[in-house]
Amino acid sequence: MSALTLANNEYDYLDTPLGSVPRIFDEFWTAKQRQMHSLHYSNSYRASFKPELPDFFISKFTKKGDVVGDPFGGRGTTALQAALSGRVALSNDVNPLSERIAYPKLHPVTVEEIEKRLEKINLKKDVDMSVEEDMSMFYHPETYKEIINLKNYLKTHRDDVDRFIEMIALSRLHGHSTGFFSAYSFPQISIPKYRQQKINETRQEMPDYREIKSRIIKKAKDTLKSGQLETLNANSKKHIFTTGDARNLTGWEDNSVNLVVTSPPFLNQVDYVQDTWIENWFCGIAREEVDGKIVQTPNLSEWSQFISDVLSDLHRVLVPGGIVAMEVGEVKYQGKILNLDEIVLGLTCSRSHNMHQFKVNEIYVQSQQFTKLANCFNVSNNKKGTNTNRILVMERM
DNA sequence: GCAGAAGAGGAAAGAGAGTC
DNA sequence: GACTCTCTTTCCTCTTCTGC
Numbered sequence: 402m403s404a405l406t407l408a409n410n411e412y413d414y415l416d417t418p419l420g421s422v423p424r425i426f427d428e429f430w431t432a433k434q435r436q437m438h439s440l441h442y443s444n445s446y447r448a449s450f451k452p453e454l455p456d457f458f459i460s461k462f463t464k465k466g467d468v469v470g471d472p473f474g475g476r477g478t479t480a481l482q483a484a485l486s487g488r489v490a491l492s493n494d495v496n497p498l499s500e501r502i503a504y505p506k507l508h509p510v511t512v513e514e515i516e517k518r519l520e521k522i523n524l525k526k527d528v529d530m531s532v533e534e535d536m537s538m539f540y541h542p543e544t545y546k547e548i549i550n551l552k553n554y555l556k557t558h559r560d561d562v563d564r565f566i567e568m569i570a571l572s573r574l575h576g577h578s579t580g581f582f583s584a585y586s587f588p589q590i591s592i593p594k595y596r597q598q599k600i601n602e603t604r605q606e607m608p609d610y611r612e613i614k615s616r617i618i619k620k621a622k623d624t625l626k627s628g629q630l631e632t633l634n635a636n637s638k639k640h641i642f643t644t645g646d647a648r649n650l651t652g653w654e655d656n657s658v659n660l661v662v663t664s665p666p667f668l669n670q671v672d673y674v675q676d677t678w679i680e681n682w683f684c685g686i687a688r689e690e691v692d693g694k695i696v697q698t699p700n701l702s703e704w705s706q707f708i709s710d711v712l713s714d715l716h717r718v719l720v721p722g723g724i725v726a727m728e729v730g731e732v733k734y735q736g737k738i739l740n741l742d743e744i745v746l747g748l749t750c751s752r753s754h755n756m757h758q759f760k761v762n763e764i765y766v767q768s769q770q771f772t773k774l775a776n777c778f779n780v781s782n783n784k785k786g787t788n789t790n791r792i793l794v795m796e797r798m
Numbered sequence: 799g800c801a802g803a804a805g806a807g808g809a810a811a812g813a814g815a816g817t818c
Numbered sequence: 819g820a821c822t823c824t825c826t827t828t829c830c831t832c833t834t835c836t837g838c
Contacts, residue, residue, distance in 0.1 A: 450806080580803070587830085600829070623803095623837095664806095730806075790806095 415743065415764070417750045424742070424764040429457055438485055439627040440506045441478060450728055454767070454790060455479040455662040458726040459486050467659040470718065472647035472711060477503025479662045484633050484640060491658060493643040493650055497686050498571075498677055500642045505568040508561045508637050509630050515569075515621045518562045519614050524550045534682065538597040539575060539583040541610040548574075548582060548613060552683055567684070569617050569624065574679050580616055584608035591679035648710040653718045661715055664728040665708060701744065709748055712795075716758045719797040725759065728792045742766075742791035749795065759795040766791050 414421040437452040459469055459482060469483035474492035477499070483490040484507045492503050524547040533549055540548060548570075555567050575586040584607070586597055601607060643652040647665070681691065715725055729741035742764050749759050767790040 576803085585830095592829090 415746055417746060417761075419750050419760070422746060422761050422764060424766060426766045429765060429767050438481070438629065439624055440481055440509065450478060450664055450790060452478050452482050454728060454792070455482040455726075456486070458660065458662050458724070458792070458794075459483055459488060462660045462724045462726075463488055468657055470653065470658045470661045471663045472650055472661065472715065473663050473665050474499050474503055474642075475664075477506050480640065480642075481506045484636060485629060487632065487636070489636055490640040491643075491653055492641070493645060493647060493653070495644065495646055496677070496691050497644050498680055498684060498691075500644055501564070501680075501684050502568055502571060504642050505561070505565040507633055507640050508564070509625060509633055510562045510565045511630070512618070512622050512625055514562045515566060516618055518566060519617065522551065522554050524614060526550050528553070535594075537608070538594050538601060539586065539608060539679070541608045544582055544608065544611045544613060548683070551613065552685070556685060565621070566617060569621050570613070571680050571683060573613070573616055573620060574683060579611070580620065582611050582613055582616065590676040593678075648707070648714055650714050650718055655717055656720050658715075658718045659720055659723055661719065661723075661725045662728075663725070665711065705744060705748055708745060709751075712748075712759060716797055721797060723797045725795040725797070726792050727795065728790050730791060740791065742793055745793050758798055760798055762794045762796055764791060764793050 411426055413424050413426075415424055437456065441452045455469075455471075455478060463469060463486075465487040467488050468491060469479065469488045470491035470493070471477075471479035472493045474480060474494040477492055480490035480492035480503055490507060492499070494500070494503075528546060528549050530542070530546065530549070533545075536545055539545075551566075551570060555563060573580065573582050575581060575583040575591060584597070584601060586592060586600065592600075641652060643650065645651050678688075681688070712725070719725070727745060729745060746761050746764070749761050
């Protein structure tokens, strides 16, 4: 495979045994932050693309009423954008936490409903804290009591208002500003207890009291400020959320999906279980439920097989002519920069992977000046980090 | 204009590997 | 063992955007 750069630097071509594939470099959507619906910004999540990305492909490849899926649903960016655009959403993720975060966004309630519900929940109730996990490095004892009361309440109360409150609470569990429940911590990932203790020691701070009810309401107002609740609620019963392996999308019917917009894990760059342990604890998701199920492929051949298996099942669920827009990045692997779009393109031409079921029509590379993407990918960005979104557009044959 | 919120982020110290 | 280079981990900073 070789890249032939054109004079204007806007395209190159990747030669494959099945013909050359154009790769288009441009800023297809804005690099600015938070330009889309406020519900998209209700949760920090370690690995997520901007909502502009699914919006671009949903507008390009589907019409109202079509079905749009994401087998690596994460915080539900594709599903929410599909629902906001009048499409039906299918969202899957192996981590049960994903559904806890994504479902409420597609089934929103009003701020008034949230306020009324919170009034009814006694968060000040005395509880036996001796049986609870030690989270003193994150929370003031009074804050922690309120969190435990909310956690206990949510075990048995699961209507859409409760689930929306849970989703908002999940976004407030740790962070570095006063709107969060915790002492100064990392907003994006759950750090281990010993690291939080070190932060507290360095800053010479102890967790101060953070009343949680007002913080939930404030964040809920912010999350719901963009409106469009009637658009979301119009199709709310049609959307489907599944929790399982992306290689076997149980619950997704054959020949039912018009478009898939997704981003798989990049090899083993992110430890999704470790990085969400506080959220999983709050939801009562046991480590055994996720440990070993989230695929972390340390080498390229395992990752390639994993992607092939995922595409195989996507072939089953897509309608003929349906499209997969798969976003990947560049990672450092064995000392070299690896453009994963080229790896996936190679797979679609590989006899050993039996991947002639898809034809790569083009590859979009979103380039932008302002990128503050993950250092965890160990790639030189403008200086460090992942600098581009690389999206393969694959047609189901 | 200012304060708060958010980010597939960033700098630097520490650990490990390679070479002599 | 000493030195150098590279990779990994730790622990927050800085830039941008939004709302008042």
